[in-house]
Amino acid sequence: xxxxxxxxxxxxxxxxxxxxxxxxxxxxxxxxxxxxxxxxxxxxxxxxxxxxxxxxxxxxxxxxxxxxxxxxxxxxxxxxxxxxxxxxxxxxxxxxxxxxxxxxxxxxxxxxxxxxxxxxxxxxxxxxxxxxxxxxxxxxxxxxxxxxxxxxxxxxxxxxxxxxxxxxxxxxxxxxxxxxxxxxxxxxxxxxxxxxxxxxxxxxxxxxxxxxxxxxxxxxxxxxxxxxxxxxxxxxxxxxxxxxxxxxxxxxxxxxxxxxxxxxxxxxxxxxxxxxxxxxxxxxxxxxxxxxxxxxxxxxxxxxxxxxxxxxxxxxxxxxxxxxxxxxxxxxxxxxx
Amino acid sequence: xxxxxxxxxxxxxxxxxxxxxxxxxxxxxxxxxxxxxxxxxxxxxxxxxxxxxxxxxxxxxxxxxxxxxxxxxxxxxxxxxxxxxxxxxxxxxxxxxxxxxxxxxxxxxxxxxxxxxxxxxxxxxxxxxxxxxxxxxxxxxxxxxxxxxxxxxxxxxxxxxxxxxxxxxxxxxxxxxxxxxxxxxxxxxxxxxxxxxxxxxxxxxxxxxxxxxxxxxxxxxxxxxxxxxxxxxxxxxxxxxxxxxxxxxxxxxxxxxxxxxxxxxxxxxxxxxxxxxxxxxxxxxxxxxxxxxxxxxxxxxxxxxxxxxxxxxxxxxxxxxxxxxxxxxxxxxxxxx
DNA sequence: TAAAATTACGAAAACGATTTAGTAAGGAGA
DNA sequence: TCTCCTTACTAAATCGTTTTCGTAATTTTA
Numbered sequence: 001x002x003x004x005x006x007x008x009x010x011x012x013x014x015x016x017x018x019x020x021x022x023x024x025x026x027x028x029x030x031x032x033x034x035x036x037x038x039x040x041x042x043x044x045x046x047x048x049x050x051x052x053x054x055x056x057x058x059x060x061x062x063x064x065x066x067x068x069x070x071x072x073x074x075x076x077x078x079x080x081x082x083x084x085x086x087x088x089x090x091x092x093x094x095x096x097x098x099x100x101x102x103x104x105x106x107x108x109x110x111x112x113x114x115x116x117x118x119x120x121x122x123x124x125x126x127x128x129x130x131x132x133x134x135x136x137x138x139x140x141x142x143x144x145x146x147x148x149x150x151x152x153x154x155x156x157x158x159x160x161x162x163x164x165x166x167x168x169x170x171x172x173x174x175x176x177x178x179x180x181x182x183x184x185x186x187x188x189x190x191x192x193x194x195x196x197x198x199x200x201x202x203x204x205x206x207x208x209x210x211x212x213x214x215x216x217x218x219x220x221x222x223x224x225x226x227x228x229x230x231x232x233x234x235x236x237x238x239x240x241x242x243x244x245x246x247x248x249x250x251x252x253x254x255x256x257x258x259x260x261x262x263x264x265x266x267x268x269x270x271x272x273x274x275x276x277x278x279x280x281x282x283x284x285x286x287x288x289x290x291x292x293x294x295x296x297x298x299x300x301x302x303x304x305x306x307x308x309x310x311x312x313x314x315x316x317x318x319x320x321x322x323x324x325x326x327x328x329x330x331x332x333x334x335x336x337x
Numbered sequence: 338x339x340x341x342x343x344x345x346x347x348x349x350x351x352x353x354x355x356x357x358x359x360x361x362x363x364x365x366x367x368x369x370x371x372x373x374x375x376x377x378x379x380x381x382x383x384x385x386x387x388x389x390x391x392x393x394x395x396x397x398x399x400x401x402x403x404x405x406x407x408x409x410x411x412x413x414x415x416x417x418x419x420x421x422x423x424x425x426x427x428x429x430x431x432x433x434x435x436x437x438x439x440x441x442x443x444x445x446x447x448x449x450x451x452x453x454x455x456x457x458x459x460x461x462x463x464x465x466x467x468x469x470x471x472x473x474x475x476x477x478x479x480x481x482x483x484x485x486x487x488x489x490x491x492x493x494x495x496x497x498x499x500x501x502x503x504x505x506x507x508x509x510x511x512x513x514x515x516x517x518x519x520x521x522x523x524x525x526x527x528x529x530x531x532x533x534x535x536x537x538x539x540x541x542x543x544x545x546x547x548x549x550x551x552x553x554x555x556x557x558x559x560x561x562x563x564x565x566x567x568x569x570x571x572x573x574x575x576x577x578x579x580x581x582x583x584x585x586x587x588x589x590x591x592x593x594x595x596x597x598x599x600x601x602x603x604x605x606x607x608x609x610x611x612x613x614x615x616x617x618x619x620x621x622x623x624x625x626x627x628x629x630x631x632x633x634x635x636x637x638x639x640x641x642x643x644x645x646x647x648x649x650x651x652x653x654x655x656x657x658x659x660x661x662x663x664x665x666x667x668x669x670x671x672x673x674x
Numbered sequence: 675t676a677a678a679a680t681t682a683c684g685a686a687a688a689c690g691a692t693t694t695a696g697t698a699a700g701g702a703g704a
Numbered sequence: 705t706c707t708c709c710t711t712a713c714t715a716a717a718t719c720g721t722t723t724t725c726g727t728a729a730t731t732t733t734a
Contacts, residue, residue, distance in 0.1 A: 001454070046447075046451060046454055046455045047455065048391070048457075049387075049455060049456060049457060050386075050387040050388075050390035050391040050396070050457060051387075051391050053387035054385070054387040054388050054391055059387070061435070074411070074417045074418075074420060074421045074424075075414075075417060075418065075421065075616075077412075080411045080412055080417065081411075081412060083411060084411045084412065087411075087436060091438045091439075096435050096436065096438065096456060097435065097436050098398070098433050098434065098435040099424060099433065099434050101428045101433065102428075103425055103428040103429060110383075114383060117338070117383055118383045118384065118386060119386060119433060120385075120386060120387060224620055253617075253620060253621060254620075257620070257621075257622065260622060279412075280590075280617065283561055283590060283591075283594070284590060284594075284621060285594065285597065285622075
């Protein structure tokens with residue numbers, strides 16, 4: 001590998017001069033700078049990141065904490081798209097992406113914070129994970145720049161969809177389609193869940209809608225079985241709902257399967273509504289009516305905020321960034337009445 | 338951050354001694370070693386990877402080239418599972434995973450090989466990408482350890498499913514179910530496609546099956562629309578097939594949609610067969626009959642081979658590793674005759 | 675014209691680890 | 705007692721950058 005030294009030799013200048021020239025520092029003459037850059041390119045010079053990091057404490061590498069307790073975050077259609085967008089944005093800015101080690105099985109495993117320090121991440125993005133653990137807490141309290149997606153810590157920048165708005169729009173849409181008996185299977189307790197549930201009740205109230213207690217049930221995010229089970233329960237009520245909200249598109253599929261098994265048609269007999277707007281939900285029968293989260297913008301914002309936090313910590317305020325989404329009108333909600 | 342120096346000071350020994358003790362080198366006394374390790378732990382010492390890498394040229398970081406031309410490799414259900422398994426295996430062995438930069442938009446973008454050298458990857462895994470490009474070629478010819486998934490280069494270790502076997506098993510299964518008019522929509526030209534197509538013909542011959550030329554059509558991997566289009570063509574033949582093979586599960590969904598639109602039932606009127614065995618194919622109606630690739634094993638093998646190549650280059654031979662898969666009997670193939 | 679300021683460059687230290695080539699102390703063998 | 709091994713440790717070089725502090729040469733100012 002060619003190093004600064006080689007370039008310096010070839011140009012007849014010192015290593016310091018080469019370093020400064022390549023970094024566009026001010027105290028280098030125009031001609032020298034141009035010459036050095038030419039030679040560097042010609043020799044195929046690539047900076048040695050390790051050496052640079054050793055000196056500057058900057059790795060241009062961002063850590064990604066992106067797994068949930070059960071399975072990999074990678075198989076999570078929604079988050080994977082956020083990650084993709086995050087990655088593209090970061091790469092444009094000269095950063096690479098490395099996963100934080102979530103592998104619990106290893107003995108002597110490092111904590112998230114330890115791993116981040118060991119790897120020298122300039123910053124970390126946290127998403128799609130159980131936020132209520134000691135390790136995440138330690139990372140949040142640590143001194144590495146962090147942004148979170150879909151969760152708010154009071155001392156950290158957070159990015160999230162406008163969940164409240166999403167639920168509200170879905171509900172008023174369904175209401176406009178004539179539905180009055182609307183059930184909500186929501187995900188397990190979390191900040192996002194809380195926002196959605198409270199928004200559901202608020203919006204219902206605004207519409208003058210009565211929501212019987214047994215219409216609101218706790219399911220599990222991305223769990224088709226749980227969703228199926230709750231669906232059965234809802235449909236066997238003496239006064240069953242005509243429309244069911246699900247925690248997300250994926251679990252909505254679980255509901256769909258059960259409804260079909262019961263010999264009922266969607267949307268003629270039961271209407272269903274998802275959340276997230278994952279691509280496959282548009283492609284498979286029945287096309288889901290859902291709230292599309294703007295995964296592109298979420299990922300992009302997360303990367304931009306994190307990089308800003310790294311590069312201009314002074315000018316960056318701790319804030320929540322709410323990203324708008326949009327209702328997608330599929331074919332899973334019947335117009336009635 | 339605490340460094341070797343700090344530990345040395347506290348223990349009253351030299352930096353060299355501490356380094357050797359922590360690396361379990363032989364010429365350190367038992368007591369000293371134990372003492373040093375204790376102190377290191379107590380002080381919360383974490384080795385500085387950059388410094389180590391600078392000296393040893395080892396980063397314990399693996400590059401992942403995992404994107405296709407159109408969209409991110411991350412949204413690719415099959416590969417994402419391979420990646421997940423790769424990641425877990427690598428992490429167990431002390432390696433982290435970083436994506437190679439696929440972002441074409443940047444000016445001054447580095448090539449894959451340049452990026453790999455810049456980042457100092459100990460090795461790179463290539464998958465899910467257009468293998469026939471200058472850049473991939475450059476990487477393959479470079480001096481960094483590489484394994485490929487689902488593609489064979491003659492000088493590199495390759496991991497792939499037993500595609501030939503897969504097609505053969507699917508075909509004989511379908512044959513046993515009584516089908517004789519079997520069509521095959523295959524993916525775009527590639528090593529894997531070639532294996533599958535030739536296996537299809539070979540297996541058909543073995544079964545004494547006649548495959549009309551118009552029954553074998555080129556589609557596009559993971560493209561529901563292309564699959565739908567081909568499906569229409571096949572079903573409007575004067576002598577249409579009773580069963581259609583698709584390039585993968587995802588495009589099979591595209592076929593399913595078209596078939597349903599035409600008012601035909603699956604599997605009563607037309608049978609369909611996927612490939613890959615992605616989880617959602619088991620969860621959505623109709624449950625697909627498909628060939629499950631062992632994504633867990635594929636990823637694990639890839640990681641193990643790559644690490645072996647890095648750590649014991651001498652004892653590792655360049656080979657192709659074929660991973661068995663298994664037929665999954667869903668409900669998309671009708672028993673007839 | 676002398677002093678001051680500016681420009682363009684270089685020497686050398688530093689970052690934190692690994693590794694080579696020692697060396698002192700102690701024990702074994704003659 | 706003297707030599708020769710071991711054993712257990714250290715000094716110092718090194719990896720490739722960045723950065724601070726000089727300094728010589730040139731230009732500007734008084």
